[in-house]
Amino acid sequence: MHIENRTFDELKIGETAELRRLCTADDLLVFANVSGNHNPLHLFDADGDGDGHPEAIVPGAYVAALVTAVLGNVLPGAGTLYRSQTSVFHAYAHAGEELVSKVTVTDKSDRESMVTLATEVRRAGDGVVVLSGVAEVTAPRRKVAYDSHDLPGLIVQRHRHFERLLQKAEPLPALRTAVVCPEEPNALGGALKARDHTLIEPVLIGAPDRIAETAREMGVSLEGIEILAEPVHRDAARRAVQLVHEGRAEAIMKGHLHTDMLLRPILDKQTGLRMGRRLTHIFVMDVPGVDHPLLVTDAAINIAPDLKTKVDIVQNAIDLAISLGIEQPKAGVLSATETVNPDIPSSIDAALLSKMADRGQITGGLVDGPLAMDNAVDIAAARTKGIRSAVAGRADILVAPNLDAGNMLAKQLTYISHAEAAGVVMGARVPVILNSRADDDMSRLASCAVAALHHARTGGGAG
Structure with a gap:
């Protein structure tokens, strides 16, 4: 000007x-x-x-x-x-x-x-x-x-996408949620705050004395909240699965226990909550400066997924994105390069996933790959590389080649780009709310909101 x-x-x-x-x-x-x-x-x-x-x-x-x-x-x-x-x-x-x-x-x-x-x-x-x-x-x-030239830009670390998710989820009926081992302040506080926002109706499973002591330390009341005594973590996780089978829980929420201990009874072939697909983890991320939520998968469960597992990873992410209000989710399958290279297995998997979506083997969204990180999220980078697709530069979902890459990407966005991350496991009969011990209140609230919105859309029939 x-x-x-x-x-x-x-x-x-x-x-x-x-x-x-x-x-x-x-x-x-x-x-x-x-x-x-x-x-x-x-x-x-x-x-x-x-x-x-x-x-x-x-x-x-x-x-x-x-x-x-x-x-x-x-x-x-x-x-x-x-x-x-x-x-x-x-x-x-x-x-x-x-x-x-x-x-x-x-x-x-x-x-x-x-x-x-x-x-x-x-x-x-x-x-x-x-x-x-x-x-x-x-x-x-x-x-x-x-x-005049543009001044250096300012990015406000306000998490508007999560605010909108909370606004959409709070009017819904509270999700009956089995909270496993909420025996430390972050775990218990997250469950109680989600209850206060009418996102969940918690059922606390764990050692009653430890739960009560944690509540006293926090200065909060547990009046009116059901507490089921299961002092052993393994048994508490099994009890949560049992509540789902009995129709008394519509979601499971991780408290203060190891993730593998929580998931083991969910994955049990006889008594677990499998629904035919692999369980996959999805981070829903609110990244300052990005004008839409960004889903990153899989960052917590499948270590080195094969092609069949990646199909479930992509499909679960598309289903969750639709529940969040993204009408036609765009999934970018990441690799080190945007060209298929026989020496880079992830680029071959990405190309196959893209073609499988074209043939209707993955439904509900658009899938393109291989894409490098830059041309998956930046339209200018995609055009510079000559990539023309509805996904390149506009991806709502970033599909990592393995758990290492997915976890690094999510942590980078959290700790360097100041993103908030909600964590949910999909593929079970009910959503599994999976938070890290380091997560703050907004992350825990958003995780509950994501689970509630997905349950509302699917009727609890698919996690």
Whole structure:
């Protein structure tokens, strides 16, 4: 964009300029971080006055800052320096509203190139004046013209995709969930928080004394929650499977026990919860800066999957993506290169999976591979490599060649890209909510929301 300032000599009394700005919830978060003002009245998801509803009021200093954008960019423009500013606030603005900031030249003085301007910010929708005031500035004496360049980008670590999943899941009936060995604060706290959000109705299975002691340490009550005594972890996992068979549980949630101990009774050929497909693990990831949820699979169960297992890995991920509201999921099957190389087995598997989807052996979504990571998620990279497909650069699902790669990818997104990750095991009669001990509250809530949404769509008939 070409920008040219107005020098002191060029300015005329009565001259005006204005800019428009849509104020977003992310703007309020950025302002809170930069200013240090964390008043909950100004945060999109907080209730600052106790009335039960978030206010998301735009801070007065933010509104006033919109005036500086006109002064510094347009009138007078580049080279302008503030001398003083008065502001009177007449109304409130809220996140989601467009604001119009306007300045008008009212006086000029040769003393220090002083220019006085009337300032105003109003809501674009109804024209209500939010701010009025007077600015005194030192106007530039030299002409400056330049093409503005983009500033370094800001990515707000707000997990909007998980927020939407929670909004979709909370009105659903609470999912009756067998929580296995919730005997430490993260495990018990995750289950109780999911209950508070009406995502699950927990049945706690484990050592009652350890569960009760954990609750006392946390200062929470277990009143009204069913607790089944199974102090041995192996037996607790078996009891959870039994509850599913009895129709008393619609999901299983991992607590403080090893994953293999939880899965062993689920996989039992005689008494387990198999449904014909292999059990596969899926991370549903909310990555800041990515405009859709990203599913990564398999990162926790199948170590070196063969082609048959990969078919189930892809199909389970597509089914889950549909449950999350992605109408036609796009699965990118990853390898080290986007070309089929006989010396790289994962590239051959990827090509076969793509063709199997074309022939209807994998249904419900689009599958393409092999794709390297860059051209799976970045459309520019895909076009540079000459790849033309509906999946390349737009993948909703990333299918890793093996557990090592899948786990590294998910952990990289979590710890370097600041993603939140929800973990679910598919392929059993019911979804299995699989969280890491390091997961925070949002990850645990999102895992429960994912399970609830899938159960609601399938009726519990397929995990």
